[in-house]
Amino acid sequence: MIRAVVFDIGETLVRDDRYWGSWADWLGVPRHTMSALVGAVTALGLDNAEAIRMIRPGIDLQAAYREREHSGRGEFLDETDLYPDVRDSLQTLQRMGLRVCIAGNQTAKAGSLLRGLNLPVNAIATSGEWGVAKPDAAFFDRVIKLAGVAPGETLYVGDHPVNDVVPAKEAGLTSCLIRRGPWGLLWGNDMAVPADLRIAGLADLPALLSSLGRNDGRSEKL
CATH class of the missing domain: 3.40.50.1000 (HAD superfamily/HAD-like)
Structure with a gap:
């Protein structure tokens, strides 16, 4: 039971639209590019963070997250x-x-x-x-x-x-x-x-x- x-x-x-869209904006790539890469890593069975690393190899994701937060462009969600x-x-x-x-x-x-x-x-x-x-x-x-x-x-x-x-x-x-x-x-x-x-x-x-x-x-x- x-x-x-x-x-x-x-x-x-x-x-996840807002999440990936905000990353695309932060990284300076079109949102459809980010969506396509997320789809690609999904099909390959990889962690979705690999989509970000494909755009900016070697990125420190935690540091980038903190930088986005400090700039006022960080994580957000609502109804x-x-x-x-x-x-x-x-x-x-x-x-x-x-x-x-x-x-x-x-x-x-x-x-x-x-x-x-x-x-x-x-x-x-x-x-x-x-x-x-x-x-x-x-x-x-x-x-x-x-x-x-x-x-x-x-x-x-x-x-x-x-x-x-x-x-x-x-x-x-x-x-x-x-x-x-x-x-x-x-x-x-x-x-x-x-x-x-x-x-x-x-x-x-x-x-x-x-x-x-x-x-x-x-x-x-x-």
Whole structure:
């Protein structure tokens, strides 16, 4: 039985348009160039930060991040960055009696920005706050503590097979692959990805869990 749902952030709850667009502007390249490079590294199975390194080889990403912040052109997100189905879906899951949390590979600032949106969730955490990032097993140890229930009773929802689905399952969690964003759409229909559930959008999830009686939904898909 699923008693808690924990969500990834980028391309699960939040569109990455602003993030990559701001990097393109900072690096002085057209936004479509950045998008194409992100797509290329995605297809190659590389870390998406490689798109930035292709534009500026040898860049110190942490130093560049600090420089952007100090210049007033740093990280930002607001309600318009959320996918349209996010707020209603999270609220519906809470009304179903589930514990709803957010935990993803984001900076500490992103965590603060997300909390500022007053989303209907029980807890929000980021890798920057925890000091450990996906796909490290220690990240999912923290997810289990955040969820507050047994691993098998926790559903982790994300768009990335390597960062989300596989390590979540290795930690004993039930996994859900959402088919949106470049990673989710590229691999969403690949049955070699061992997701327990597959959804096209968050609005699918409450009904799916209800139809399963919140029981183990392995191999179910939408």
